[in-house]
Amino acid sequence: MLSHSDRLAAHVARLGEEHPPIPMESVDFTVHDPEGFGARFGHVLDYMARVELEVDRNVLEITTMLPDPPEIDQLFYAEVWQPQEVQHGLILDRLQQVVGRPPATTDLEHVGLKLKVLGLLAHLEPFQDVCRMLYYLTGMATERSAVIAYNLMHDGVVESGEKAVAETVIAPIKRQEPGHYAFYQLSARSHWATLAGWQRWLVRRMRSISFAPVGVNNPTQLADFGDVMETLGVHHQGRDLAADVARVEQELLWARSRGLAVPDYVARAFRDAVEAAEARAAA
Numbered sequence: 001m002l003s004h005s006d007r008l009a010a011h012v013a014r015l016g017e018e019h020p021p022i023p024m025e026s027v028d029f030t031v032h033d034p035e036g037f038g039a040r041f042g043h044v045l046d047y048m049a050r051v052e053l054e055v056d057r058n059v060l061e062i063t064t065m066l067p068d069p070p071e072i073d074q075l076f077y078a079e080v081w082q083p084q085e086v087q088h089g090l091i092l093d094r095l096q097q098v099v100g101r102p103p104a105t106t107d108l109e110h111v112g113l114k115l116k117v118l119g120l121l122a123h124l125e126p127f128q129d130v131c132r133m134l135y136y137l138t139g140m141a142t143e144r145s146a147v148i149a150y151n152l153m154h155d156g157v158v159e160s161g162e163k164a165v166a167e168t169v170i171a172p173i174k175r176q177e178p179g180h181y182a183f184y185q186l187s188a189r190s191h192w193a194t195l196a197g198w199q200r201w202l203v204r205r206m207r208s209i210s211f212a213p214v215g216v217n218n219p220t221q222l223a224d225f226g227d228v229m230e231t232l233g234v235h236h237q238g239r240d241l242a243a244d245v246a247r248v249e250q251e252l253l254w255a256r257s258r259g260l261a262v263p264d265y266v267a268r269a270f271r272d273a274v275e276a277a278e279a280r281a282a283a
């Protein structure tokens with residue numbers, strides 16, 4: 001049987017081989033109804049383009065928080081993940097400009113004070129292990145959100161009749177996200193198994209106070225995220241985004257201690273986004 005590190009290494013190698021960054025030349029930016037398409041999906045494109053492009057800052061955050069990362073992690077984020085995500089961002093950003101919108105406003109280099117403090121503490125190895133777990137959990141929630149969002153976006157774009165966008169933008173991007181999710185899930189599961197009781201306690205505490213939906217760093221972005229949820233219809237047909245995004249996190253961190261289906265900080269964060277969007281629309 002393959003060891004965990006062999007499986008992970010094989011996974012990363014396969015992602016690199018099978019999923020090169022999507023070439024810009026492969027994209028057909030034909031949009032038949034730019035106005036209608038922009039009105040319906042423009043803000044979703046903008047949100048996703050920003051989050052994808054901000055992978056550059058995410059990598060800075062990771063290297064701040066984890067001064068001494070495992071080799072396989074470095075290989076994943078430098079050679080596979082970052083190049084793929086940047087290309088997703090560039091393509092989505094170009095598409096939103098094709099339909100007459102301004103390019104995304106991104107923050108590519110500002111690493112928050114909290115992460116810098118974590119990075120200092122992480123020079124102590126047992127603490128770095130806590131930070132690594134937080135990084136994997138964030139990665140899992142982020143990539144799971146991306147998988148769901150691109151699936152819904154694909155359905156919506158197909159329905160809108162913009163075939164070129166569905167087939168040459170959303171479909172190729174959506175095919176690359178499950179591999180990212182798998183990397184973080186494999187890593188989170190095996191790393192959690194190595195943590196001591198006090199480390200697990202700290203992970204639960206820190207996660208409870210720091211969780212945010214993907215791409216949310218301030219109140220405006222929280223409302224933006226609520227609007228994206230609404231447009232993509234994440235709550236339609238009995239779907240529970242919070243439960244889906246946090247399924248493995250719930251299982252690993254909380255299964256023993258609580259009977260809830262979803263960690264309350266995750267459910268609350270998504271609820272806050274919907275409320276922030278509604279309040280902004282009403283104002």
Ligand SMILES: [Fe+2]
Pocket residue numbers: 052084085088146173177
């Ligand atoms: Fe992506």
Ligand SMILES: [Fe+2]
Pocket residue numbers: 085143146176177180
């Ligand atoms: Fe991704």
